[in-house]
Amino acid sequence: MNGLGVILLSQLKRDRWVLTFWLGGIGLLGISVATAITTQFADDAERTAIIQIAAANPAFLFLRGLPDGVSLGAVAFFQGFAFTAVLAGLMSTFLVVRHTRADEEAGRAELLGATPIARSTMLAATLVLGTLANVALVGLLSLAYIGGGLDGGGSVVAAFAVGAVGLVFVGVAALVAQLMPSGRSANGVASALVIGAYLLRGIGDALGTPSDDLLSATPSPISWLSPIGWGQATRPYTEPTLLPLLLSLAVFIVLAGASVAVRSRRDLGSSLVPERSGRASARFGGRSVLGLAWRLQRATVLGWVAGVVVLGAIAGGLGPVVAEAVAENDTLAALIGSLVPGSTADTAEVFIAALLGIGGVLAAAAGVQAMLRLRAEEVEGRAELLLATPVSRARWLGATALVATASVLIVTVALGVATGGVLARSSGDGADVLRYAGAALAHAPAALVFVAIAALAFALVPRVTIALGWGLLVIGLFLGQFGELLQLPGWLQAVSPFFHSSAVPVVEFDVVAAIILLAMTVVGLAVALIALRRRDLTS
Amino acid sequence: MTTAPIITTSALTKRFGRATALDGLDLHVDEGEVHGFLGPNGAGKSTTIRVLLGLIKPSSGTASVFGLDPWADPETIHRDVAYVPGDVSLWPGLTGGEAIDLLASLRGGAEAALRAELIEQFEFDPRKKARTYSKGNRQKVALIAAFARPARLYILDEPSSGLDPVMESVFRQQVQRVRAAGATVLLSSHVLSEVEQLCDRVTIIREGRVVESGSLAELRHLSRTSFRVSGMADAAAVRALPGVHDLVAVGDSVEFEADADAIPAVLAAVAGGGAHAVTAAPASLESLFLRHYSETR
Numbered sequence: 056m057n058g059l060g061v062i063l064l065s066q067l068k069r070d071r072w073v074l075t076f077w078l079g080g081i082g083l084l085g086i087s088v089a090t091a092i093t094t095q096f097a098d099d100a101e102r103t104a105i106i107q108i109a110a111a112n113p114a115f116l117f118l119r120g121l122p123d124g125v126s127l128g129a130v131a132f133f134q135g136f137a138f139t140a141v142l143a144g145l146m147s148t149f150l151v152v153r154h155t156r157a158d159e160e161a162g163r164a165e166l167l168g169a170t171p172i173a174r175s176t177m178l179a180a181t182l183v184l185g186t187l188a189n190v191a192l193v194g195l196l197s198l199a200y201i202g203g204g205l206d207g208g209g210s211v212v213a214a215f216a217v218g219a220v221g222l223v224f225v226g227v228a229a230l231v232a233q234l235m236p237s238g239r240s241a242n243g244v245a246s247a248l249v250i251g252a253y254l255l256r257g258i259g260d261a262l263g264t265p266s267d268d269l270l271s272a273t274p275s276p277i278s279w280l281s282p283i284g285w286g287q288a289t290r291p292y293t294e295p296t297l298l299p300l301l302l303s304l305a306v307f308i309v310l311a312g313a314s315v316a317v318r319s320r321r322d323l324g325s326s327l328v329p330e331r332s333g334r335a336s337a338r339f340g341g342r343s344v345l346g347l348a349w350r351l352q353r354a355t356v357l358g359w360v361a362g363v364v365v366l367g368a369i370a371g372g373l374g375p376v377v378a379e380a381v382a383e384n385d386t387l388a389a390l391i392g393s394l395v396p397g398s399t400a401d402t403a404e405v406f407i408a409a410l411l412g413i414g415g416v417l418a419a420a421a422g423v424q425a426m427l428r429l430r431a432e433e434v435e436g437r438a439e440l441l442l443a444t445p446v447s448r449a450r451w452l453g454a455t456a457l458v459a460t461a462s463v464l465i466v467t468v469a470l471g472v473a474t475g476g477v478l479a480r481s482s483g484d485g486a487d488v489l490r491y492a493g494a495a496l497a498h499a500p501a502a503l504v505f506v507a508i509a510a511l512a513f514a515l516v517p518r519v520t521i522a523l524g525w526g527l528l529v530i531g532l533f534l535g536q537f538g539e540l541l542q543l544p545g546w547l548q549a550v551s552p553f554f555h556s557s558a559v560p561v562v563e564f565d566v567v568a569a570i571i572l573l574a575m576t577v578v579g580l581a582v583a584l585i586a587l588r589r590r591d592l593t594s
Numbered sequence: 595m596t597t598a599p600i601i602t603t604s605a606l607t608k609r610f611g612r613a614t615a616l617d618g619l620d621l622h623v624d625e626g627e628v629h630g631f632l633g634p635n636g637a638g639k640s641t642t643i644r645v646l647l648g649l650i651k652p653s654s655g656t657a658s659v660f661g662l663d664p665w666a667d668p669e670t671i672h673r674d675v676a677y678v679p680g681d682v683s684l685w686p687g688l689t690g691g692e693a694i695d696l697l698a699s700l701r702g703g704a705e706a707a708l709r710a711e712l713i714e715q716f717e718f719d720p721r722k723k724a725r726t727y728s729k730g731n732r733q734k735v736a737l738i739a740a741f742a743r744p745a746r747l748y749i750l751d752e753p754s755s756g757l758d759p760v761m762e763s764v765f766r767q768q769v770q771r772v773r774a775a776g777a778t779v780l781l782s783s784h785v786l787s788e789v790e791q792l793c794d795r796v797t798i799i800r801e802g803r804v805v806e807s808g809s810l811a812e813l814r815h816l817s818r819t820s821f822r823v824s825g826m827a828d829a830a831a832v833r834a835l836p837g838v839h840d841l842v843a844v845g846d847s848v849e850f851e852a853d854a855d856a857i858p859a860v861l862a863a864v865a866g867g868g869a870h871a872v873t874a875a876p877a878s879l880e881s882l883f884l885r886h887y888s889e890t891r
Contacts, residue, residue: 160725237725239686239725330723331723332689332723333688333692333721333723334689334692334721335689335720335721336691336692336695336720337688337691337695337696337699341688341692341696342695342696342699342700343700344700346696347685347696350687350688351685351687354687435683436679436682436683437683437684437685439644439647439649439679440682440683440697440736441700442647442668443647443649443672443675443749444672444677444697444700445670445672445673445700445701445702446669446672446700447668447669591649591650591651592644592650
């Protein structure tokens with residue numbers, strides 16, 4: 056047991072900043088959601104209105120979760136739980152893979168494996184660390200919710216609901232790490248399972264039955280297939296119960312036990328899914344900088360495309376359902392009509408336009424990811440190898456910017472085509488495909504601005520490239536998506552490029568705004584090209 | 595041998611914040627030579643190489659490769675340069691073969707026969723994903739990519755540090771092959787036998803400055819000779835001579851080192867002191883390096 060303690064301590068020490076960042080970030084999200092609800096929606100009538108709209112709208116149910124009454128806590132839980140739970144899941148999977156498969160791959164595990172500890176001790180230490188991280192998360196979130204002005208008992212239950220999701224994914228990632236051959240693939244599979252849990256719960260909730268007063272809803276059984284659904288079933292601010300979390304605990308114990316059993320039986324470095332061997336020589340496309348940039352981004356783009364196709368199918372499939380639900384309810388129709396500038400907009404289109412807007416953010420993330428890879432290439436020494444050949448820095452950055460731009464376009468078009476394609480099946484109008492592809496593309500210019508921002512950060516302040524690239528995207532997302540909800544001043548909302556995207560088809564495409572955004576992108580990239588030529592390559 | 599300078603730096607200085615990595619470095623590498631570039635860890639070898647490749651900008655002083663300024667015109671220089679970094683990092687998702695083709699293609703393309711021969715000689719499996727390669731195998735990727743297409747200048751930064759002895763000898767053959775073809779090689783290395791076997795001239799640097807430069811013969815001349823003398827009645831006569839260092843008495847013998855210009859006086863003192871056995875050994879390259887590497891500052 057002594058070995059376990061020593062290893063646990065070393066893992067904790069290695070993780071102190073990463074974990075501080077994750078826990079602090081999730082805690083901050085908790086307190087801001089709670090505060091937003093208690094300050095912006097202090098009025099009962101307002102909360103009732105927002106919950107009624109949501110309950111009648113499968114898309115809201117899909118994205119947010121199930122409404123469960125109109126108390127402050129219940130509304131905050133409805134707004135924040137699913138997303139917070141996803142973050143807890145990702146924190147847990149990255150933590151576990153970092154200390155298991157990734158360490159094994161990097162050879163650090165071999166060093167420790169040669170000391171007199173059991174084969175599974177490192178894994179056991181990681182399981183303990185993951186549990187501790189989620190216990191800390193429960194404590195922090197309880198404080199955050201209570202600090203934000205929510206009911207005490209309910210807040211503790213809500214925090215446990217989040218922590219339980221995190222704990223399940225500690226177990227999931229521990230087992231996945233035993234089966235996959237590399238840290239990268241283990242992270243990919245484990246985080247896909249987190250997203251899968253969110254989507255499963257989303258489908259189950261969207262197919263749920265709203266109560267007659269539209270203040271709550273019961274999920275379909277599908278939600279019970281997802282650990283996030285179990286957390287939601289604690290109903291913390293209405294009828295609090297920790298019983299569903301016993302299911303989470305049981306699943307964690309089974310998965311953790313299975314991972315330990317696999318680890319004690321397998322060789323170091325071996326895996327169920329083997330590493331495949333590849334090509335002995337490069338194809339034509341693999342012999343240029345552009346080919347390399349695409350090769351490095353390809354899997355990422357495919358992942359984003361898969362994500363937005365699901366999103367698009369939901370948008371296209373649920374849009375008409377939403378419109379129908381609203382049409383049956385006059386007060387709701389009036390409410391939604393008052394939310395939309397210009398009364399001509401049809402409800403389905405409002406809903407779809409909102410989802411396409413989210414697609415713009417996802418496209419930006421895909422593009423930013425391509426640009427930020429340059430920094431990893433530089434830090435890890437591959438840029439040095441590349442730039443010692445006759446490849447100029449301009450060509451290197453240019454090729455990557457091209458791939459980033461292509462990523463943005465591919466992701467937006469994929470979303471539009473998926474949305475329009477599903478809509479066309481119900482409407483019978485094939486032109487929907489083109490129309491919504493165009494509508495989704497309207498968000499590309501704003502997304503491209505973030506590609507240019509990432510390039511500028513890389514060229515001008517390389518040491519903080521990653522933080523700036525993602526940080527500014529999150530701020531842009533926050534201002535664009537929550538600026539209205541938090542009633543931030545207009546000029547502040549206008550800072551975000553997303554603010555200037557046109558929500559086609561609800562509003563007309565703003566050509567001038569799009570041209571300005573594109574011009575900003577071009578200027579940003581040009582400045583980055585020049586600046587990169589003037590700085591030292593760092594490592 | 596022609597003497598057109600391929601690499602020259604003069605008063606080359608590079609500062610990173612307050613730290614000075616290069617402090618007035620003067621390096622000359624002539625065409626067609628294999629030039630050893632030596633120094634303890636942190637002496638500034640890799641920094642010099644990065645300046646020569648135009649990856650970082652000198653704080654002051656000048657550098658030139660093929661008569662061009664590497665910071666102003668890196669791409670032109672790189673057309674004729676093959677580079678192997680000290681710590682090779684590859685794209686985890688690419689196979690070794692793909693990485694070789696990428697790097698060689700960016701320089702104009704590998705010669706197919708040469709590539710195949712190198713892969714065979716280095717006993718390299720090009721089908722594996724780079725993330726599974728050991729340090730030695732990653733180094734082989736960079737070496738094969740570098741040698742698979744002729745270059746005018748090879749810049750090799752501790753290229754054999756991850757290779758086993760058999761692979762090291764393959765590496766040496768390759769260096770000798772490109773030298774025979776008229777190429778110039780700048781070889782940073784810690785492996786003394788490698789330096790002794792391959793290098794025409796060496797430059798030793800320490801703390802960003804050149805402390806010694808010349809052919810191996812010249813450097814040996816500059817270095818000390820070790821003496822062991824038995825039966826001498828009075829060691830004090832030797833001890834007092836200028837240019838005699840590290841004298842210790844072992845039984846009835848004394849051991850010491852003498853500078854080259856002190857040798858006539860030492861021999862006279864030994865002859866007059868009644869010695870009955872004398873051994874004198876030329877400085878080994880190793881002692882030369884150790885002296886430069888570990889000299890107290």
